[in-house]
Amino acid sequence: MSALPTPSASLLQLLPEAVVQTDALWAITYLNPAWHALTGHPLEAALGRSLLEFVHPDDVGTLRSGMPVFRLRFAAGDYRWVRLQLQPETDEAERVISRQGVLIEITEVTEQVLVEVRQRFLRLLETIDGVVWEAERGVGNTFLSPQVERLFGYTVEEWRADPGFWRAHVHPDDLAEALLIDEAAYNATHSYAYEMSYRLIAKCGKVVWVRDLCRAVVEPGRPNRMIGLMIDVTREKHTELELLRSDNRYALATLGSNDGIWDWDLRTDVMHVSERFRQIVGMGESDPVHHGGWHFLQQLIDPDDRARVQLAYRRHLSGNSPNFSVDFRAFHGSGRLVWVNWRGVAQFDDGVAVRMAGSLSDLAERGSSYDALTNLPGRPLFRARLAHAIALHRSESGDGVDMPARGGTTMFAVLLLDLNRFKAVNDSLGHHVGDQLLQQVARRLESCVRNVDLVARMSGDEFNLLLESIDPGEAAERARQIAAALEVPYMIGPHTVSSSASIGMVSSQSGLKTIDDYLRAADAAMYRAKSRSLGVCVAS
Structure with a gap:
């Protein structure tokens, strides 16, 4: 015009x-x-x-x-x-x-007031990392803050010259939903606040994720207005999408491994556990969020294992191990005890542990860690427990790690047990009788030890026992009691089966350094017991 x-x-x-x-x-x-x-x-x-x-x-x-x-x-x-x-x-x-x-x-009087108001307004706009806007139907944007050019590349004039500018630049995939929200605000009968998230096409062609904090303003005698603040959340959205993809990949991998997942915020002491975690310990449809992480775990762990479990993760938090992995007996919802492996790693902030996360595995479902025939732990689990016992004993003996000893002592003993005449039972009565003999031996061994001790089947007719918090004399006496218990005949169907055991024992008093050192010493002692018909032989 x-x-x-x-x-x-x-x-x-x-x-x-x-x-x-x-x-x-x-x-x-x-x-x-x-x-x-x-x-x-x-x-x-x-x-x-x-x-x-x-x-x-x-x-x-x-x-x-x-x-x-x-x-x-x-x-x-x-x-x-x-x-x-x-x-x-x-x-x-x-x-x-x-x-x-x-x-x-x-x-001049009004000038001073307006100057002050205007200056405050401009300072406020400068502190806001987003676009402040106002719009009316048919007019478009009646106000836009200058940040619109920095965030989207369009000048204020370009944007305000066309009442349909915003609609024309919302991403096509988001337009329908955005227009529904927009129309609802224009036709509102009362003022209210609302929020929109959508993608906007910037002048350079880049797609910008926008979080729009809005308010519909309804006043008598004038068209509805909308005011709001557009914030660029592209980086946060990309992070969110990447986390979602990562979570989906991790969830799929976790599902494949059949492990339970846990996440422990050490600052708030809140622990989150997955559905599979709750299944492993028979918790049913319980709440996945637990306030008081260690208190929640304590209720699951057999009392004789609690100190050992706590020590494992505290050693990690003190910097003595890059992660932690510990096996323990957990109370199942059905009332029975199940062997599980709990492992994880901590996240540190300025040297302070702020979070831990990891997994929980049902060892009964791990063929390599659990013996299906006797329902006893297998070789990997026994070696892991023995490694922990060795480390704990060496720490208490002055290796420089300030860790408390469980039960007042860290002494332990390793027993290696081999059944006598087991091959003859298999050859004369069949492998099914031999299998039942092994199952009865396993139950007798469990009845001969304390809850704190570990009985494992290593292979064939060979069993290992780890006796913890015990001095050499008490361990030798316990070994003799076990030998006597295994000499009592077994009733297997119509058969009465007689079998005994040769037991080799080595104590932590020997000062050996590695797992294999202890197993070799116990194995050598067992062979001396078998060759001399001693029943029990203690490694010197």
Whole structure:
């Protein structure tokens, strides 16, 4: 629009207030005589020029954003505070083709108040890492903060020139849902706050994830307005999506391994456990979140194993091991005890452990760690327990690790047991009788030891026992009691089967260093017992 119609122009010529009209690009297309009277600038010198040329450089962004108060340069060269509320005029496509309004100089008293308010507002906008906006139906954005150019690449003028600009730049996959929310706000009957998340196509073509915190403003006598804050959350969204993909991969891997998962926030002492974790210990449909992580675990762990389990993860937290793995007996919801493996690793922040996470395995389902025939732990589990006992004993003996001893002592003994005449039973009565003999031997061994001790089947007719918190004399006496118990005949179906055992024993008093050192010493002692028919032989 290059000029107003003649009748309107004639009336405007008589107004004492300055009337200003610009095109969509801020070029001045009409001024009435009051412009010259107010500003001192001749009409001819101003027409055709950009209104922004007359605005203080610090206030250009304010005017472009839709704020009506700014400083205007007068003919004398000074800047004065004015108010110019420009109303947009649009074409059939609702594109802005012109703006017009009345220019009023602000009095000095009001000026100070407005300056302070405006300065506070501008400082606030500078602290907000997002785009502050206001919109009305048919008009589009009546206000946009200058951050829109930094975040999306579009100038305030580009955005505000088209009432449909926002809709045209929302990602097509998000547009339908965004428009439903938008329409609900425009047609609301009361004010309310709401939030939208969507993708916006930036000027460079990049897709920007936006979190839009909005409020529908419903006031009598005027169209609904919406105000809001658009925040760029692209980085957070990509992280969220990557975490989701990672979680899905991890969940699939976990499902394949059939392990339970746990996550322990050490700062809040809250532990989260997975559904599979709860299945392993028979917790049913219990809450996956538990306040008081160690208190929750204590209720699951057999009392004789609690100190050993606690010591395992505390050694890791103190920096003495890169992770931890410990086997223990857990109370199952059905009332029975099940052997499980609990392992994990901690996350440290400035040297302080803030989180631990890991898995729980049912050792009965691990063929290599659990013996299906006798329902006893197997070789891997026994070696792991023996390694822990060796480390604990060496720590208590002065290896420099400040860890408490369980039960007042860390002494232990290793027993290696081999059945006598087992091959003859298999050959004469069959392997099914031999298998039942092994099962009865396993039950007798379990009845001969304490809860704190470990009985394991190593292979064939060979069993190992780990006796913890015991001195050499007590261990030797326990070995003799075991030998006597195994000499009692076994009733297997119609058969009475006689079998005894040769037992080799080595104590931690020997000062051996490794798992294999102890197993070799116990094995050598067992062969001496068998060759000399001693029943029990203690390694020297």
